[in-house]
Amino acid sequence: MIGAKTAAQVKPAQAATPKAASSQVKAPDVGTRLGRVPRHVGIIMDGNGRWASSRGLPRLEGHRRGVEALRAAVRAAIDFGLDYLTVYSFSSENWRRPVEEISDLMGLLKLFIRNDLAELGHAGVKIKVIGTRANLNPDILALLAEAETATAANTGLNLVIAFNYGSRQEIAEAARLIAEKVAAGTLDSASINAEVIAQHLDTAGIPDPDLIIRTSGEQRLSNFLMWQAAYSEFVFLPIHWPDFDRAALAAALDEFAARERRFGGVTLSPANAKSGR
Numbered sequence: 702m703i704g705a706k707t708a709a710q711v712k713p714a715q716a717a718t719p720k721a722a723s724s725q726v727k728a729p730d731v732g733t734r735l736g737r738v739p740r741h742v743g744i745i746m747d748g749n750g751r752w753a754s755s756r757g758l759p760r761l762e763g764h765r766r767g768v769e770a771l772r773a774a775v776r777a778a779i780d781f782g783l784d785y786l787t788v789y790s791f792s793s794e795n796w797r798r799p800v801e802e803i804s805d806l807m808g809l810l811k812l813f814i815r816n817d818l819a820e821l822g823h824a825g826v827k828i829k830v831i832g833t834r835a836n837l838n839p840d841i842l843a844l845l846a847e848a849e850t851a852t853a854a855n856t857g858l859n860l861v862i863a864f865n866y867g868s869r870q871e872i873a874e875a876a877r878l879i880a881e882k883v884a885a886g887t888l889d890s891a892s893i894n895a896e897v898i899a900q901h902l903d904t905a906g907i908p909d910p911d912l913i914i915r916t917s918g919e920q921r922l923s924n925f926l927m928w929q930a931a932y933s934e935f936v937f938l939p940i941h942w943p944d945f946d947r948a949a950l951a952a953a954l955d956e957f958a959a960r961e962r963r964f965g966g967v968t969l970s971p972a973n974a975k976s977g978r
Contacts, residue, residue: 737957737958738781738782738783738954738958739783739910739911739912739934739954739957740783740784740785740908740911741783741784741785741786741787741907741908741909741910741911741912742778742783742785742786742787742910742911742912742913742914742953742954743786743787743788743789743910743912743913743914743925743926743929743930743933744774744786744787744788744789744913744914744915744916745789745913745914745915745916745919745922745923745925746767746770746771746788746789746790746916746942746945747915747916747917747919747923747941747942748763748916748917748940748941748942748943749763749764749766749767749941749942749943750763750764751763751917751941752766752767752941752942752943752944753766753943755941760802760805761802761805763941763943764805764806764809765809766943767942767943768809768812768813769943770942770943770944770945770946771788771790771813772817773945773946773947774786774788774945774946774950775821775826775858775860776824776947777946777947777950777951778858778950779824779825779826779857779858780947781950781951781954783858784858784859784908785858785859785861785907785908785910786858786859786860786861787831787861787862787863787907787910787926788860788861788862788863789863789866789923789925790810790862790863790864791806791810791832791863791864791865791866792863792865792866792867792923792924792925793832793833793865793866793867793870793924794867794923794924807838807841810841810844810864811840811841811844814844814845814847814848815844818847818848818851818852821852821860822851822852822855824857824858825855825856825857825858826852826855826857826858826859826860827852827853827854827855827856827857827858827859827860828848828849828851828852828860828861828862829849829859829860829861829862829907830845830848830849830861830862830864831861831862831863831864831866831871831903831904832863832864832865832866832867832871832903833865833866833870833874834865836865837865845864848862859907861904861907863925863926866903866925867924868922868924868925868926868927868928869924869927871902871903871928872898872902872927872928874901875898875901875902876898878901879893879897879898879901898928899928902928902929904926904929909929909930909931909932909933910926910929910930910933911933911934911957911962912933912934912935912936912953912954912957913925913926913930913933913934913935913936914935914936914937914938914950914953915935915936915937915938916938916940916941916942916944916945916949917938917939917940917941917942918937918938918939919937920935920937932962932964932965934957934960934962936953936956936957938952938953
């Protein structure tokens with residue numbers, strides 16, 4: 702249970718406990734963080750199937766409840782003042798799942814966009830979809846384009862949906878685009894640096910995530926924003942994604958606020974800072 706211990710301190714054995722629900726998390730007062738709310742949060746929404754299995758329910762019900770958790774996360778992100786929220790909705794590896802489950806997931810995506818697009822628009826949410834679209838069905842492509850177009854002028858929360866996304870694939874595609882420009886003579890190979898590579902990623906123009914949250918107790922990135930996460934803080938929650946709510950996000954933000962971010966440098970004591978040491 703998160704509370705006295707932070708998510709990062711929870712023992713792995715606790716992560717598998719299906720009874721660990723976010724209702725057990727005491728939400729701190731976000732307003733007391735003195736500006737330490739991260740600008741960009743990424744979430745690996747993990748554990749829908751395990752949530753359903755632990756309750757004797759079909760996996761589809763876990764995915765349905767996961768959509769409800771996503772709605773709650775977006776509302777909380779707006780309330781907490783986040784600028785960017787990136788959610789890992791469907792990875793490029795998820796195509797390996799059973800055909801029936803993929804069909805269910807695509808159906809839920811359609812329902813989410815059709816049912817929630819107007820509400821998101823009224824809330825000022827701007828949607829951006831990252832990931833390859835080369836192998837997607839025309840109806841899905843049209844839906845993703847509609848979500849981006851309909852919210853393009855909004856200036857509130859930036860909701861980035863990583864759909865059919867894989868970080869290795871993204872980096873490889875960036876390398877290919879850069880190589881083409883070098884071959885065409887429009888880019889000098891000597892000028893290629895980290896900034897140039899970042900400009901060719903799906904997330905070009907989006908700040909790197911300050912915090913990445915993963916549910917279900919797993920402690921890995923699973924091909925999510927690997928370039929962008931170079932200096933991200935991580936919080937691993939022992940609850941499955943359908944149990945994620947406002948209190949769980951608040952607890953993760955509170956953990957982030959307590960972290961000291963040095964970006965490879967050191968923290969100077971007041972005495973040493975004055976002396977330049």
